[in-house]
Amino acid sequence: MPDIEELARRIIDDAKTNEEVEVVASRSVETEIRVYEKEVESLTRAESKGVGIRVVVDGRVGFAHCGSFDEESIREALESARDNARFATPDEFAGLAEPDGITPTPLDLVDPDFHRASTEEKIALAKELEKMALLGDSRISKIESTDYADVESEGFILSTKGIKSHTRATFAYVSASAVANQGDDTKTGGGYSVARGFGGIDLEKAASDVVKRATELLGAEKPSSRRLVAVLDPRITATLLAIVGGSLSADSAQKGRSMFGNRLGEEVASSRFDLMDDPTEPLARGASQFDGEGLACRRNHLIKDGVLQTFLYDSYTARKENRTSTASATRGYSSTPSPGPMALILRPGTKSQDEIVAEITDGILIRSISGVHSGVNPISGDFSVGAEGFLIKNGQIASPFKEATISSTIQKMLMGTVEIGSDIEWLPGISAGPTVAIEEMNLSGV
Amino acid sequence: MLIEDGVLVDYMWDRNRSAKSDHPQSGNGRRQSYKHLPMVRMTNTYMLAGQEDPENIISSTPKGVYVAKLSGGQVNTATGDFVFGTSEAYLIENGKITTPLRDTNLIGNGPEILSLIDAVGNDFSMTPGTCGKDGQSVSVGCGQATLRVSQMTIGGTADA
Structure with a gap:
């Protein structure tokens, strides 16, 4: 994006002496293919x-954006941002991020062969x-949908504070969802494979995942x-x-909307629990060299041996507490930054899932949950979701179950985490973790 | 009309699907914005009112849960399995609304639950909402009266 960067540089250089200016630009190209019954259903x-x-x-912040790289539109956005700043309420903590001298971790997030694969x-x-x-599997009656998608994205941030960051990444995935039948029973299941590009896609993994997940719970009982x-x-x-x-x-915590508010330094999870937000881990989907304010991403240890170490800060929330940003600003070009996780990783333990199951007398192995957005209150921590999976009897996986809910509170679940497995799975979201075993969960069925 | 006297009489259709199945269109092709492809979606979906006074439905229920408000949910359209979160619910004991319940989930299977409806009130009303499907959100309206389902699984919480 050299042309637009040149323009951004001029805008920064022309800033008035009493103003701070930040230009954020990004571009992405996405291809999405949906196949149904051997034919292309849509290609976008x-x-x-x-x-x-x-x-x-x-101390007054003005923000404006435009969905174009056209010079006139960008200059209009600049004038709108200036104009908007006049109407804003002064806030002593408002301001852009200051460079903090931390060098970005070199990350290889681009597949050099990304453009090789044809449509x-x-x-x-x-x-x-x-x-x-x-x-x-003969019990699979229909493939509901099969998708291939890839995206290439790049962006930069320049500011009068001396911030200068570039990011570029590619990403590809396939996913499919199948319907399986056995007698009157119908089940669905999905699988996927993710990679930095077409060549890294593992079809075997995706297919076996779909087949296993669609069929394994057939015949389940409440x-x-x-x-x-x-x-x-x-x-x-x-999840x-x-x-x-x-x-x-930190934004949630400062607004009193976090179940972890005022709990820094306290034991919030079992002593085995080590949680990091680490965008410098290249295997994570959220890996990035820079955050949404152009600071170098770094590993933030959030919970160590069960003790809460820090919240995630952008420069604004950090200034409010007279501390430094953890480089956790997230945003697109059309929004102002807010702090949040990018690549949450629960440190794996040493046991396999089978070894964990082998030690349980009466339990369940949960394979899928539903209703998370309506069933979990992130402020109080109340947790109640639909669940399917297998019963565990005397250390063995037994029959499948369905139509149950599991409930507890997030706080109790973290404290009650008795085992953490070795089998971390990298997923197309902001978090990744291994199998965990949690005691004292309420199962509601019949 | 989708379900008449408990019998499934038609589906919703967009142009594409109706052409494929040689079936009349029903005008249900909807999209979130110019960035999205149309698909078959609900618009204003409602169930007609019945005859019963809602007070009588509650007073004739010895043991149950009165759900005043749902917070959203998720449906597997292939199997009909659903969960819905409650944001306002109470116990019904001996025909009376008593203790409020903490937020929890109702879980079940759509077609099974429909066949377990044993009372329909006369207090029809519509509620606006947003429906999400395949990454697209559209505005929808839903309407129904007070309904009673003879049995359903409800989630407990740690302190319940």
Whole structure:
């Protein structure tokens, strides 16, 4: 994006002496292919680009953005941001990020062969996955949808504070969802594979995941209600971590909307629990060299041996507490920054899932949950979601169960984490973790 | 009309699907914005009112839960399995609304639950909402009267 960067540089250089100016630009190109019954159901290419401009004058912040790289639109956005700043309420903590001298970790987030694969090859890949999933088990009656998608994105931030950051990343994934039948029973299940580019996609993994997840719970029954040990599959752990991570945003804590508010230095989880937000981990989907204010990303240890170490800060929330940013600003060009997790990672332990299950007398292995957005309150920590999976009897995986809810509070679940597995799974979200076992969960069925 | 006297009589259709199945269109092709492809979506979906006074439905329930407000939910359209979060619910004991319940989840299977409806009130009303499907959100309206489902699984919480 050299042209637009030149323009951004001029805007920064022309800033008035009493104003701070920040220019954020980004561009992404996404290809999405959906295949259904051996045919392309839809093929979408979407290019999205734009520039956001923040102006700070005497503690007043003005922001404007435009969905274009056109010079006239960008200059208009600059004038709008200046104008908007005049109407803003002064805030002593307002301001842009100051460079903090931390060098970015070199990260390889771009597949050099990203542009090699043709559209035909991408379609063929999706069709192949559909076929593999359909033939994977005779009980699979239909593949609901099969998708291939890839995206290339780049961006930069320049500011009058001397911030200068560039990011670039590529990403590709396939996913499929299957319907399986056995007698009157119908189940669905999905699988996927993610990589930095077309060449890294693992079709075998995606297909076996779809087949296994669609068929394994056929014949499931409602379980009887009781309190027991729940073993969460890595995907479920990741969902739990994302909820925890959201509550570790300094913004939530400062507004009194975090279940972890005023608990720094306290034991908030079992002593095995080590949670990091580490965008410098290249295997994480959220890996990035810079945060949304142009500071170098770094590993932030959030919970260490069960003790809460820090919240995640951007420069604004950090200034409010007279501390430094943890480089956790998240944003797109069309929004102002707010702090949040990018790559949550729960440090794996040493046991396999089988070894964890082997030690449980009465428990469940949860393979999927539903209703998370309506069933979890990230402020109080109340947790109640739909669950499916397997019963665990005397150390063995027993029959499948369905239509149950599991409930507790996030606080109790973190304290009650009795085992953490070795099987971390890298997912296309902001979090990744291994199998965990949590005691004292309430199972409601019949 | 989708369900008449408990019998499934039609689906919702967009142009694409109706052409494929040679079936009349129903005008249900909807999209979130110019960035999205249309798909078959609900618009204003409602269930007609019944005859019963809602007070009588509650007073004739010896043991149950009165759900005043749901906070959203999730449905697997292939299996019909659903969960819905409650944000305002109370116990019904001996025909009376008593203790409020903490936020929890209702879980079940759509077609099964529909067949377990044993009372429909006369207090029809519509509620606006947002429906999410395949990454697209659209505005929808839902309407129904007070309903009673004879049995359903409700989640407990750690302190309940």
